[in-house]
Amino acid sequence: MERMVGTVVRGIRTPIINHGDDLTEIIVNSLIKASQCEGFSIKDRDIIGITESVVARAQGNYANTDDIAKDIKNKFGDETIGVIFPILSRNRFAICLKGIAKGAKKIILMLKYPSDEVGNHLISLEELDEKGINPWTDVLTETQFREYFGYHKHTFTGVDYIDYYKSLIQECGVECEILFSNNPKTILDYTQSVLTCDIHSRFRTKKILKQNGGKKVYNLEDILSTPIEGSGYNEDYGLLGSNKATEDKIKLFPRNCQKVVDEIQQRIKRKTGKIVEVMIYGDGAFKDPVGKIWELADPVVSPAYTSGLEGTPNEVKLKYLADNNFSHLKGEELKNAISEYIKNKKDNLVGAMESQGTTPRKITDLLGSLCDLTSGSGDKGTPLVYIQGYFDNFTEE
Numbered sequence: 001m002e003r004m005v006g007t008v009v010r011g012i013r014t015p016i017i018n019h020g021d022d023l024t025e026i027i028v029n030s031l032i033k034a035s036q037c038e039g040f041s042i043k044d045r046d047i048i049g050i051t052e053s054v055v056a057r058a059q060g061n062y063a064n065t066d067d068i069a070k071d072i073k074n075k076f077g078d079e080t081i082g083v084i085f086p087i088l089s090r091n092r093f094a095i096c097l098k099g100i101a102k103g104a105k106k107i108i109l110m111l112k113y114p115s116d117e118v119g120n121h122l123i124s125l126e127e128l129d130e131k132g133i134n135p136w137t138d139v140l141t142e143t144q145f146r147e148y149f150g151y152h153k154h155t156f157t158g159v160d161y162i163d164y165y166k167s168l169i170q171e172c173g174v175e176c177e178i179l180f181s182n183n184p185k186t187i188l189d190y191t192q193s194v195l196t197c198d199i200h201s202r203f204r205t206k207k208i209l210k211q212n213g214g215k216k217v218y219n220l221e222d223i224l225s226t227p228i229e230g231s232g233y234n235e236d237y238g239l240l241g242s243n244k245a246t247e248d249k250i251k252l253f254p255r256n257c258q259k260v261v262d263e264i265q266q267r268i269k270r271k272t273g274k275i276v277e278v279m280i281y282g283d284g285a286f287k288d289p290v291g292k293i294w295e296l297a298d299p300v301v302s303p304a305y306t307s308g309l310e311g312t313p314n315e316v317k318l319k320y321l322a323d324n325n326f327s328h329l330k331g332e333e334l335k336n337a338i339s340e341y342i343k344n345k346k347d348n349l350v351g352a353m354e355s356q357g358t359t360p361r362k363i364t365d366l367l368g369s370l371c372d373l374t375s376g377s378g379d380k381g382t383p384l385v386y387i388q389g390y391f392d393n394f395t396e397e
Contacts, residue, residue, distance in 0.1 A: 003396060005389070006389050006392055007387065007388070007389045007390050007392070008040075008387070008388045008389055009370060009374050009385065009386070009387050009388075010034070010038070010040075010374075010385070010386045010387075010388075011374050011375055011380060011382030011384075011385055012030055012031055012034045012382055012384040012385065012386050013030070013034070013381050013382055013384075014026055014027070014030040014054070014381075014382075014383055014384050015030075017054040017057050017058050017383070018057060018058070019057065019058065019059070019060035020058070020060065021057075021058050022058075023050075023054065023055060023058040023260065024260070024263045024264050024267055025267075027048065027050060027264055027384055028264065028267045028268060028271060030384055031048065031268070031384065031386060032271065032272075034386070040388070042268070042272045042274050042276065043274060043276075043388065044274050044275050044276070045275070045276070045277065045308065045390075045391050046274070046276045046277070046386065046387065046388050047276065047277045047278070047279070047309070047367060047386070047387040047388075047390055048264060048268075048276055048277070048278045048279070048384065048385070048386060048387075049278075049279055049280075049281050049367060049368075049370075049371035049374075049375075049384070049385035049386075049387065050260075050261075050264075050278070050279070050280050050281070050383065050384055050385075051280075051281060051282070051371070051372075051375055051383040051384075051385075052241070052253060052254050052257075052280050052281065052282045052298070052303065053243070053251065053383065054383045055254035055257060055260055055280055056232075056251050056252060056253065056254040057251065059232075059254055059255060059256075060232065061232040061233075061234070061251065061252045061253075061254055061255060062231075062232045062245060062249055062250065062251055062252065063224055063228070063231040063232045063233070063249070063250055063252060064099075064231070064248050064249045064250075065095060065098045065099035065102055065248050065249070066099070066102065067099070067224065067228040067229070067231035067232075068096060068098075068099025068100060068102070068103065068223060068224065068239070068250075069099050069100070069101075069102035069103035070103065070228050070229070071103070071223050071224055071228050072099070072100050072102075072103030072104060072195075072223065073103040075216065075218055075222070075223075076103070076104070076193050076195075076216055076218075078105050079105075079191065079192075079193035079216065080104075080105065080106040080107070080108060080190070080191045080193065081100070081104045081106070081107050081108070081191065081193050081194070081195055082107075082108045082110060082187035082188075082190060082191045082193065082194040082195070083097070083100060083107050083108070083109050083110070083194075083195050083197060084109075084110040084184065084187050084194060084195070084196055084197060084198075084205070085110065085111075085112055085116070085117065085184075085196060085197050085198035085201075085205065086109075086111070086116070086165070086197035086198075087116045087117060087118050087120060087197070087199070087297060088111075088116050088120040088122070088154065088161040088165075089120070089297065090157065090159065090164075090244065091243055091244045092242070092243065092244075092297050093197065094164070094165070094168060094244065095244045095245075095247070095248070095249070095250050096197075096220065096223075096239050096242060096250065097165060097168050097169065098168050098171075098172065098248075099250075100195065100223075101168060101169040101171075101172035101174045101176075102172050102174075104174050105174065105175075106174060106175040106176075106177075107169050107174055107175070107176050107177075108176075108177050108178075108179060108187060108190045108191055109165060109166070109169065109176060109177070109178045109179070110178075110179040110180070110181055110186065110187050111161075111162070111178065111179070111180050112180075112181075112182050113135055113140075113145075113180045113181075113182070114127070114128055114135060115292070117198055117199060117200060117201060117294075118199070118293060118294045118295070118296065118297050119287065119288075119291070119292045119293040119294045120154060120161075120291075120293055121154075121155070121291075121292060122149075122152060122161065122162070122180075123149045123152060127149055131148045131149070133148060135182050136182055136183075137183075138181075139179060139180065139181040139183070139186050140179070140180040140181070141178070141179060141180075142162065142166075142177075142178040142179075142180075145162070145178075145180050151163075155290070155291045156291050156293075162178060165178075166178060177190075184196070184205045184208045184209050185208060185209070185212050187209075188209065188212055188213050188214060192213055192214050192215040192216065193214075193215065193216040193217075194209055194214055194216070194217050194218075195218050195219070195220070195223070196209070196217070196218070196219045196220075197219070197220050198219075199220075199240060199296075199297065199298075199299055200296070200299075202219045202220075202221065205219075206219055219238075219240075220238055220239040220240050221236070221237050221238040221239070221240045221299070222238055223238045223239045224238050224239055224252065225237075225238040232251075232252045233252065233255075234252050234253045234254075234255055235255065236253075236303075237252075237253045237299045238252075239252070240253065240298070240299040241253030241282060241297075241298045241299050241303075253282070253298065253299070253303065254280065254303065257280045257303040257304030258304040260280065260304065261278040261279060261280060261304050261305055261306050262278075262306065264278045265277070265278045265306050275308075277305070277306045277308040277309050278305065278306050279302045279304070279305035279306070279309055279364055279367060279368070279371075280302060280303055280304050280305070281301060281302050281364075281367070281368040281371045281372060281385075282298035282300070282301060282302070282303070282368070282372075283295050283296045283297050283298045283301065283368070283372060284296070284301065284368050284369030284370070284371070284372030284373060285301050285361075285365050285368060285369055286369050286373075295369075295372070301362075301364060301365045301368035301369075302364040302365075302367075302368050305364050309363050309364050309367065310363070311362070311363055312360040312361060312362055312363060313360055313361075313363060313366070315360075315393070316341065316345055321337075321341060325337075325341065326341075339394060339395045343395055367387070367390070370385075370387065371385040371387075
């Protein structure tokens, strides 16, 4: 019988995972149990996606605001700290800011506008146009910003992040001044001690600051990159990729992830004889059209994956072939012609018209979005995502 189904994605339920649990055993057993209950077979080149959150939970990779404060104090001493370009997030940054404030004497908080780097808007572009403000050249104080734009609450959260972040700092007994600028060099007019909080532009920001007089310049990846009195840490990303756990504690991005994916792959092979691919995923890389938020608040989509997930897709566009190369054919003849074309396609289709619109992003970035949307961030209870048929194409029977 002709095959009628391509890629299949399943969210797999697991037990609640806590510090010290054998994550590999839980993942493998949950998948095998699901396959037995739902009647699907584990096959070679299937893909297991595991959300980074449960990896960090199993590792116990947590820290509290006092740990953050101690590291801030160690790095900056009693200097006034410029805290620049944070994203606007209660989950991602608020608890980090609380810890930063605990370790500071005074903070100059400099926000990007009209939005942070992942698309959380303080104001709209239309409002900038109406007021004649150029966000690339104009620097605004808090008073000036309020005079121009008043008070706005975030579309989704209902939070005025300017007031919220300011109150978090002041509640720690720390003086706070707020600026609005998209130029990193602006902060150097106020202090040469700077903590850059941007994610994907952090290397450029640090370079600009150091080249223009910054003396103590760190990024969130430098904070808790080593443990503070036994705290959690991440040697590669520090506070980047962390999430709120409690009002005083964060869960950091997981460590030693390559070991985790390799062990799961090996355990599945021993139990089933099949070689599956395994990845750990964080935020997907996609943009919300309503809130204009670019979802990727983690430093990477996937901190670790098995070797079969390396690279980018090498695909042709079926509709292009049908409309151009084989526009004179229909039905079975068209199907056979396209199938034969796919079987004989070049190993590298970059630049070929037949591949236009096939989005040759990294396979792990594409899969990360698929996994993130499947597992969600709420109460689905499916931190394990199982994908079948992802590497299939139109020729597979």
